[in-house]
Amino acid sequence: MSEIRALLREDLQGRTPYGAPQLEVPVALNTNESSYDVPAVVVQTILERVAAVAPGLNRYPDREFAQLRTALASYLTETTGVTLTADHLWAGNGSNEVLSHLVQAFGGQGRTALGFTPSYSMHPIISRGVGTTWVDGLRGAPSGIFDLDLETAVTQARETQPDLVFLCSPNNPTGTALSLEVVKAVYDAAPHAIVVVDEAYAEFARPGTPSATTLLEGRDRLVVTRTMSKAFAFAGVRLGYLAASPELTDLLRLVRLPYHLSSVTQAVALAALEHADTMLGMIKVIKAERDRLVEGVAALGLAPVPSDANFVLVGGLADAGQTWQALLDQGVLVRDVGIAHHLRITAGTPEETDAVLAALAALDPSHRQEPS
Numbered sequence: 001m002s003e004i005r006a007l008l009r010e011d012l013q014g015r016t017p018y019g020a021p022q023l024e025v026p027v028a029l030n031t032n033e034s035s036y037d038v039p040a041v042v043v044q045t046i047l048e049r050v051a052a053v054a055p056g057l058n059r060y061p062d063r064e065f066a067q068l069r070t071a072l073a074s075y076l077t078e079t080t081g082v083t084l085t086a087d088h089l090w091a092g093n094g095s096n097e098v099l100s101h102l103v104q105a106f107g108g109q110g111r112t113a114l115g116f117t118p119s120y121s122m123h124p125i126i127s128r129g130v131g132t133t134w135v136d137g138l139r140g141a142p143s144g145i146f147d148l149d150l151e152t153a154v155t156q157a158r159e160t161q162p163d164l165v166f167l168c169s170p171n172n173p174t175g176t177a178l179s180l181e182v183v184k185a186v187y188d189a190a191p192h193a194i195v196v197v198d199e200a201y202a203e204f205a206r207p208g209t210p211s212a213t214t215l216l217e218g219r220d221r222l223v224v225t226r227t228m229s230k231a232f233a234f235a236g237v238r239l240g241y242l243a244a245s246p247e248l249t250d251l252l253r254l255v256r257l258p259y260h261l262s263s264v265t266q267a268v269a270l271a272a273l274e275h276a277d278t279m280l281g282m283i284k285v286i287k288a289e290r291d292r293l294v295e296g297v298a299a300l301g302l303a304p305v306p307s308d309a310n311f312v313l314v315g316g317l318a319d320a321g322q323t324w325q326a327l328l329d330q331g332v333l334v335r336d337v338g339i340a341h342h343l344r345i346t347a348g349t350p351e352e353t354d355a356v357l358a359a360l361a362a363l364d365p366s367h368r369q370e371p372s
């Protein structure tokens, strides 16, 4: 072991960082980004707003990002029908930072976070980063391995008595949304826990999928996190946010670094929110491509998992790693999420769907799992 490595905190020894490969390939469908550029009309507003704040960059930004909180509250109110105000909102450089504020405030040494695997790999990484004990719960659904079963979740919440619970709906990497009954039941089963519902993909959910924001009223420990990285097609800006009780968001000010959202970030995010309809304009197309991907891979004899997100988890592969490489050899980058026999494919443009389906069709039949 190198000398520096030996100085690392003991609980971080042997851990690996988050690491989706960033490769230059013709078809990149591995991180659930939008394949569509920011529309020209929004680019124009962004340029104007950055020009407007540039002379003032000698000063620190608004530490409480009041205007942005108000704009995010309006966006959520309009899209979920739940009345939210600026003091319900909190934001950071990506929802990952918002999640890290939550674990810094409510997790840490001697505290426990519970999640249900497979789910977003950053939940345990962020939790452990501040010394929180991570409990890898089981999804345990009778209806299929990927839906989170209410009874299973409640039993584990009661047994663990966690300080934090992570739910993810629609779930990454499996793709399906969670029923609000599960959220309510877990909230009641873990009476001392902050319950986080990561809704990074909410805007892609199939019709009739309600947001957990509808449960916030009267539940002071419930938190719903969102991001502009996915449906908003704005991953490069790094803007994530959450909605929770004003008492809870107020406490997050204890752990955020001062001035964590730059003046440029605030201005650019505000510009995009003003154009929300335009920014969200490709969702219909992306959902159609997602559904085409599901049908296309099924027609190839593979096993897609139903999806409420902008990606599809595809099962039925003999060896996920080998297929991942064989697709990359054809210029198509997808995601090996570490689930045996499965790969996760982001829904992009119609041309990208064509390309990934063609690449899958071109594979040797030995890539397919033998029917059991």
Ligand SMILES: *Cc1c(COP(=O)(O)O)cnc(C)c1O
Pocket: 032, 093, 094, 095, 096, 097, 120, 168, 172, 198, 200, 226, 227, 228, 229, 230, 235, 238, 239, 240
């Ligand atoms: C992509 C993703 C995020 C987004 O993180 P940002 O930091 O906002 O880019 C959050 N949660 C889940 C489950 C995701 O898949």
